[in-house]
Amino acid sequence: xxxxxxxxxxxxxxxxxxxxxxxxxxxxxxxxxxxxxxxxxxxxxxxxxxxxxxxxxxxxxxxxxxxxxxxxxxxxxxxxxxxxxxxxxxxxxxxxxxxxxxxxxxxxxxxxxxxxxxxxxxxxxxxxxxxxxxxxxxxxxxxxxxxxxxxxxxxxxxxxxxxxxxxxxxxxxxxxxxxxxxxxxxxxxxxxxxxxxxxxxxxxxxxxxxxxxxxxxxxxxxxxxxxxxxxxxxxxxxxxxxxxxxxxxxxxxxxxxxxxxxxxxxxxxxxxxxxxxxxxxxxxxxxxxxxxxxxxxxxxxxxxxxxxxxxxxxxxxxxxxxxxxxxxxxxxxxxxxxxxxxxxxxxxxxxxxxxxxxxxxxxxxxxxxxxxxxxxxxxxxxxxxxxxxxxxxxxxxxxxxxxxxxxxxxxxxxxxxxxxxxxxxxxxxxxxxxxxxxxxxxxxxxxxxxxxxxxxxxxxxxxxxxxxxxxxxxxxxxxxxxxxxxxxxxxxxxxxxxxxxxxxxxxxxxxxxxxxxxxxxxxxxxxxxxxxxxxxxxxxxxxxxxxxxxxxxxxxxxxxxxxxxxxxxxxxxxxxxxxxxxxxxxxxxxxxxxxxxxxxxxxxxxxxxxxxxxxxxxxxxxxxxxxxxxxxxxx
Amino acid sequence: xxxxxxxxxxxxxxxxxxxxxxxxxxxxxxxxxxxxxxxxxxxxxxxxxxxxxxxxxxxxxxxxxxxxxxxxxxxxxxxxxxxxxxxxxxxxxxxxxxxxxxxxxxxxxxxxxxxxxxxxxxxxx
Numbered sequence: 001x002x003x004x005x006x007x008x009x010x011x012x013x014x015x016x017x018x019x020x021x022x023x024x025x026x027x028x029x030x031x032x033x034x035x036x037x038x039x040x041x042x043x044x045x046x047x048x049x050x051x052x053x054x055x056x057x058x059x060x061x062x063x064x065x066x067x068x069x070x071x072x073x074x075x076x077x078x079x080x081x082x083x084x085x086x087x088x089x090x091x092x093x094x095x096x097x098x099x100x101x102x103x104x105x106x107x108x109x110x111x112x113x114x115x116x117x118x119x120x121x122x123x124x125x126x127x128x129x130x131x132x133x134x135x136x137x138x139x140x141x142x143x144x145x146x147x148x149x150x151x152x153x154x155x156x157x158x159x160x161x162x163x164x165x166x167x168x169x170x171x172x173x174x175x176x177x178x179x180x181x182x183x184x185x186x187x188x189x190x191x192x193x194x195x196x197x198x199x200x201x202x203x204x205x206x207x208x209x210x211x212x213x214x215x216x217x218x219x220x221x222x223x224x225x226x227x228x229x230x231x232x233x234x235x236x237x238x239x240x241x242x243x244x245x246x247x248x249x250x251x252x253x254x255x256x257x258x259x260x261x262x263x264x265x266x267x268x269x270x271x272x273x274x275x276x277x278x279x280x281x282x283x284x285x286x287x288x289x290x291x292x293x294x295x296x297x298x299x300x301x302x303x304x305x306x307x308x309x310x311x312x313x314x315x316x317x318x319x320x321x322x323x324x325x326x327x328x329x330x331x332x333x334x335x336x337x338x339x340x341x342x343x344x345x346x347x348x349x350x351x352x353x354x355x356x357x358x359x360x361x362x363x364x365x366x367x368x369x370x371x372x373x374x375x376x377x378x379x380x381x382x383x384x385x386x387x388x389x390x391x392x393x394x395x396x397x398x399x400x401x402x403x404x405x406x407x408x409x410x411x412x413x414x415x416x417x418x419x420x421x422x423x424x425x426x427x428x429x430x431x432x433x434x435x436x437x438x439x440x441x442x443x444x445x446x447x448x449x450x451x452x453x454x455x456x457x458x459x460x461x462x463x464x465x466x467x468x469x470x471x472x473x474x475x476x477x478x479x480x481x482x483x484x485x486x487x488x489x490x491x492x493x494x495x496x497x498x499x500x501x502x503x504x505x506x507x508x509x510x511x512x513x514x515x516x517x518x519x520x521x522x523x524x525x526x527x528x529x530x531x532x533x534x535x536x537x538x539x540x541x542x543x544x545x546x547x548x549x550x551x552x553x554x555x556x557x558x559x560x561x562x563x564x565x566x567x568x569x570x571x572x573x574x575x576x577x578x579x580x581x582x583x584x585x586x587x588x589x590x591x592x593x594x595x596x597x598x599x600x601x602x603x604x605x606x607x608x609x610x611x612x613x614x615x616x617x618x619x620x621x622x623x624x625x626x627x628x629x630x631x632x633x634x635x
Numbered sequence: 636x637x638x639x640x641x642x643x644x645x646x647x648x649x650x651x652x653x654x655x656x657x658x659x660x661x662x663x664x665x666x667x668x669x670x671x672x673x674x675x676x677x678x679x680x681x682x683x684x685x686x687x688x689x690x691x692x693x694x695x696x697x698x699x700x701x702x703x704x705x706x707x708x709x710x711x712x713x714x715x716x717x718x719x720x721x722x723x724x725x726x727x728x729x730x731x732x733x734x735x736x737x738x739x740x741x742x743x744x745x746x747x748x749x750x751x752x753x754x755x756x757x758x759x760x
Binding site: 066069073087088090093097100115119120123127 | 722723724727728731736737738739740742744746747750751
């Protein structure tokens with residue numbers, strides 16, 4: 001190095017100075033050779049100024065450090081000549097202050113002093129001085145020193161400019177001038193280190209069918225399209241562009257181009273799936289607007305893969321996940337966004353295969369309902385059943401609902417599947433009602449959150465009830481707490497509508513979620529289903545027993561029917577009866593059975609009730625009597 | 636009797652470094668941890684020769700302290716030398732117009748500090 005400047009030194013990978021320090025343009029008002037002299041000794045100052053003006057420098061003069069600083073900010077001289085002992089702000093302090101100014105690292109600073117002890121020199125260099133000169137100064141020596149210094153400064157400037165250019169290219173995409181992958185990883189590392197919460201999401205997207213654009217209109221047109229996409233997305237999200245973009249505050253949204261037609265947007269404020277979908281939709285809308293490409297109107301879509309930052313701290317992993325989610329989006333409808341889920345890499349191809357198979361399951365008649373009986377805890381008679389979905393895939397064999405229901409939820413396939421379940425259950429129940437033994441049997445159907453929120457849900461159900469002729473009283477919808485939480489107002493309206501038709505409403509899996517009593521009061525439920533885990537643990541765990549007992553007592557207080565799921569032993573049955581549980585369901589009575597087997601089971605049970613406890617009391621207080629009798633045999 | 640100097644800085648290390656230099660040079664030191672304590676010390680010690688004060692401190696900063704002393708109906712206090720890492724000209728200007736008598740950008744060199752102290756405290760007597 002020609003100067004002692006260390007501010008803008010090496011910028012190797014390990015050091016990571018702010019990129020702006022190497023990328024931003026030089027802060028300099030003019031290229032004219034300019035010197036600032038700060039000295040309160042007027043004679044010495046004007047002598048030096050004259051000598052320098054004689055060799056072509058523009059000279060600014062100040063009598064103290066503060067005025068000198070102001071002149072420096074105003075004129076940006078390449079060289080500052082500072083006397084040490086100046087009033088108010090001394091030379092060392094002025095030197096430090098200049099170095100701390102934006103662009104102040106570029107100037108050469110010479111300290112004029114008669115303090116020539118090693119300690120003072122070292123202190124001066126530490127303060128950022130480039131060189132020292134001792135007073136009194138010989139004008140000739142001064143002229144040559146400053147001319148040499150100026151040339152050195154210019155040379156260093158040139159070096160910095162080329163280095164800035166290289167650094168710029170290292171962190172920017174040459175086509176769009178957006179930050180590149182390297183800059184993206186750097187931004188993500190900063191974001192992951194600086195964030196306080198778990199917010200943030202990565203959106204990786206590419207253009208569907210971009211290759212066709214290149215093939216049809218040529219690569220130059222393809223490049224134009226890429227640049228236009230970059231402009232639209234940066235405009236849409238107010239994303240910083242230009243030299244500061246790579247070092248932008250991690251509170252701001254960031255866009256990088258990875259190459260080809262692949263971009264990554266990082267939004268640090270996204271708080272969850274809904275937010276992420278809103279951002280995705282804004283992106284899809286921005287990209288989906290017609291492009292005018294050399295007189296051709298073209299419409300292009302994008303596929304977006306999302307990974308939520310959550311608690312993860314690894315930029316590479318987040319990009320991998322977004323990438324997996326994007327391929328998931330591409331494998332399906334395109335022009336959509338998918339959130340990364342574990343199943344994508346754990347199951348990967350299997351999951352994709354399952355999704356494809358599930359898509360065809362209804363058409364191929366692979367779905368089937370099984371029915372698990374519900375027994376009146378007192379009378380021991382069958383009151384109804386819960387319809388449970390089974391899938392026998394021709395391709396994958398029998399698939400557990402635990403595996404395919406999440407896939408259905410994620411892909412939205414749960415909506416048509418749920419509709420099929422409702423249709424089938426209502427059709428079956430209606431058919432059963434034609435037989436005197438099965439008359440009044442109530443069939444319970446699980447409604448998924450996505451299905452419940454589907455705008456056509458009520459219309460579909462109304463149509464199904466009309467088409468199958470099933471009395472709404474004979475249909476029970478089982479809804480989990482989670483379904484109600486997202487939008488309670490909407491949920492209440494839907495539930496009230498269902499209630500007005502006479503549909504029986506059950507709150508499912510009570511005790512596993514928030515178990516909010518508020519839900520029970522605010523929503524018009526008829527039934528509370530105590531989760532199987534409480535039934536399983538209540539005999540061995542006092543806590544579970546206490547909760548089960550309290551839940552049942554409370555449900556009675558609210559005039560709700562209580563159904564206990566997962567009853568497997570006689571002991572459980574006996575205990576639940578003493579607690580006043582209304583209905584029971586579980587392996588103790590029967591597993592879920594195909595429709596035909598269920599009919600047979602009911603018929604057989606009618607004849608033999610050996611395992612039942614004898615009826616000894618009236619139905620528990622609180623059971624509604626406004627509902628038509630649903631017992632399939634009279635007590 | 637030795638001259639009293641009030642040293643105002645939230646960093647104990649800085650107060651200690653400054654105190655050592657001053658005590659070795661024969662001054663008596665009173666320490667304060669922020670602008671509020673500093674202003675109280677200045678009011679309570681009318682005979683103090685000067686104060687050395689940081690700018691960025693929690694609670695009440697150096698500039699606010701200077702301004703509060705100047706705003707009093709009968710302006711009180713000794714000359715104040717600012718000792719800080721801050722070097723922006725507009726901030727220095729604000730201190731000068733509020734009556735600061737000098738500005739040293741940290742880290743300080745003991746001889747430079749003493750030179751400034753001798754000049755300011757000397758004028759005060």
